[in-house]
Amino acid sequence: MKDFLLVFRTDYSNTPNASPDEMQAMTKRWMDWMGGIAAQNKLTDRGNRLALSGKVARPGNIITDGPYSEIKESIGGYSIVKANSLDEAAELAKGCPILTIGGNVEVREINEM
Amino acid sequence: MKQTELIPHLFRTEYRKIVAVLYKLFGIEHIEIAEDIVSDTFLLASELWGLKGVPENPTARLYTVAKNKTKDYLKHHSIFTQKISKEIKYSGTTFHEIEIDLSTKNINDSQLAMIFAVCHPCNPAEAQIGLALNLLCSFSVVEIANAFFTNKEVIYKRLQRGKEKLRTEKIKIEQPGLSEINERLPVVLLTLYLLFNEGYYSSNQDISLRKDLCLEAMRLTYLLIENDYTNKPAVNALFSLMCFHSSRFEARINEDGGTILYEDQDTNLWDKELIEKGEYYLNLASKGDELSKYHLEAAIAYWHTHKEDTEQKWENILQLYNQLLQIEYSPIAALNRTFALAKANGKKDAIAEAEKLNLIDNHLYYALLGNLYTDIDNAKALQHYQKALSLTSSNSEKVTIGRNMEKVIPR
Numbered sequence: 001m002k003d004f005l006l007v008f009r010t011d012y013s014n015t016p017n018a019s020p021d022e023m024q025a026m027t028k029r030w031m032d033w034m035g036g037i038a039a040q041n042k043l044t045d046r047g048n049r050l051a052l053s054g055k056v057a058r059p060g061n062i063i064t065d066g067p068y069s070e071i072k073e074s075i076g077g078y079s080i081v082k083a084n085s086l087d088e089a090a091e092l093a094k095g096c097p098i099l100t101i102g103g104n105v106e107v108r109e110i111n112e113m
Numbered sequence: 114m115k116q117t118e119l120i121p122h123l124f125r126t127e128y129r130k131i132v133a134v135l136y137k138l139f140g141i142e143h144i145e146i147a148e149d150i151v152s153d154t155f156l157l158a159s160e161l162w163g164l165k166g167v168p169e170n171p172t173a174r175l176y177t178v179a180k181n182k183t184k185d186y187l188k189h190h191s192i193f194t195q196k197i198s199k200e201i202k203y204s205g206t207t208f209h210e211i212e213i214d215l216s217t218k219n220i221n222d223s224q225l226a227m228i229f230a231v232c233h234p235c236n237p238a239e240a241q242i243g244l245a246l247n248l249l250c251s252f253s254v255v256e257i258a259n260a261f262f263t264n265k266e267v268i269y270k271r272l273q274r275g276k277e278k279l280r281t282e283k284i285k286i287e288q289p290g291l292s293e294i295n296e297r298l299p300v301v302l303l304t305l306y307l308l309f310n311e312g313y314y315s316s317n318q319d320i321s322l323r324k325d326l327c328l329e330a331m332r333l334t335y336l337l338i339e340n341d342y343t344n345k346p347a348v349n350a351l352f353s354l355m356c357f358h359s360s361r362f363e364a365r366i367n368e369d370g371g372t373i374l375y376e377d378q379d380t381n382l383w384d385k386e387l388i389e390k391g392e393y394y395l396n397l398a399s400k401g402d403e404l405s406k407y408h409l410e411a412a413i414a415y416w417h418t419h420k421e422d423t424e425q426k427w428e429n430i431l432q433l434y435n436q437l438l439q440i441e442y443s444p445i446a447a448l449n450r451t452f453a454l455a456k457a458n459g460k461k462d463a464i465a466e467a468e469k470l471n472l473i474d475n476h477l478y479y480a481l482l483g484n485l486y487t488d489i490d491n492a493k494a495l496q497h498y499q500k501a502l503s504l505t506s507s508n509s510e511k512v513t514i515g516r517n518m519e520k521v522i523p524r
Contacts, residue, residue, distance in 0.1 A: 032458070035435025036466050039447040046439055
């Protein structure tokens with residue numbers, strides 16, 4: 001089994017404000033999805049969420065507000081799963097709740113240094 | 114209490130207390146000497162009391178006899194006193210000054226020190242459990258063999274190897290330090306948890322033996338609660354879990370020792386007092402920021418003390434299993450989580466998730482699939498139940514599966 005990084009992206013600027021009930025329902029969907037991966041013994045690290053704002057260091061001693069002004073999508077969080085292949089890891093990503101709000105999941109194999 | 118019952122009773126309650134103090138005094142190198150002295154004490158008491166009648170305070174008399182016998186032993190074994198008493202370094206005194214302290218505090222401290230010595234990771238878990246039963250609970254080799262479904266030669270060897278390992282590793286029987294407690298408590302708790310499970314989930318027909326295993330595990334866990342240094346949230350959580358589970362002990366076993374399933378249990382047989390105790394210790398366990406698997410399992414067991422199916426109950430159980438699996442995967446937790454998913458989110462979701470588990474060697478996996486497909490696709494349910502039957506050799510499991518099968522067999 002190899003480890004794969006799942007990166008959750010969506011356009012957070014475009015997400016409508018959710019009611020407390022909707023937020024709770026969303027949290028449940030995330031918990032159930034993670035629990036489902038853990039139940040297959042394929043969760044290496046549930047990972048974390050990232051704060052929405054950030055900064056980017058660029059060449060020439062320049063710091064800009066980030067992450068990227070040219071695309072609206074930003075990284076909202078990440079998890080690490082284990083699978084036998086990239087296809088299998090991508091299969092796990094299919095149920096991710098971020099897909100229901102127009103986001104996507106990037107799946108990348110982790111090559112240990 | 115009649116005299117014929119008194120000695121066996123005292124043997125059960127007092128032997129392990131006195132011997133723990135002597136184990137600690139003599140060290141792991143000489144545990145047999147400690148055992149001989151305490152056995153002699155009981156032998157002498159039963160002879161003497163048979164002739165002269167039982168003294169007014171038999172426990173105090175026993176302690177006095179044990180103290181004298183220990184002092185005699187130290188006095189008369191010159192080799193021991195010259196060479197080995199130097200090794201009685203835990204007390205830091207010469208044998209003339211040795212006070213054999215059989216106060217409640219020292220008994221508890223000695224037992225605690227023994228728990229940490231016995232549950233040392235230098236031995237595999239099954240040896241730790243065997244040693245705990247033998248040295249801390251004074252179970253005989255035969256009793257342990259019965260509990261483990263094996264013969265006494267296997268257990269005898271296991272115990273000898275375990276003791277030898279403790280000696281070669283020079284494991285000390287002493288009050289563990291603070292950093293040691295933090296480092297070693299997880300192994301100690303795991304051993305006590307497995308000891309409890311040995312009694313609770315065993316298919317052994319000897320119900321009183323199973324109950325004894327559970328009670329001993331609870332007694333030892335409670336010793337950790339009574340000590341300020343080991344009274345940690347995870348210990349309270351484990352004790353709470355044991356209370357919740359054992360509250361159903363009477364209700365879940367029929368007269369033949371078979372298991373009565375949760376949904377068929379008579380709630381009147383649930384022990385309310387133990388449920389309240391479980392709640393009390395679960396509350397204590399929630400002080401602090403530690404969330405161990407015992408916390409999650411105790412919380413799941415708490416919800417199972419509510420018999421009615423409510424949305425809140427199953428949603429909570431599902432989320433607790435979601436968290437538990439993230440801390441530690443086990444096939445049984447994965448199956449239970451999927452059952453909770455069916456109750457909380459519906460069978461359709463649960464079937465999709467169950468198919469992904471792929472636990473194809475596990476009869477419980479097929480029993481779960483059989484349950485999920487019941488009333489959705491009874492032909493499939495039947496196939497899964499048949500597969501489950503072919504994978505188990507346990508008679509009580511077969512009876513349970515057979516009963517569930519009747520619901521899906523076409524008439």
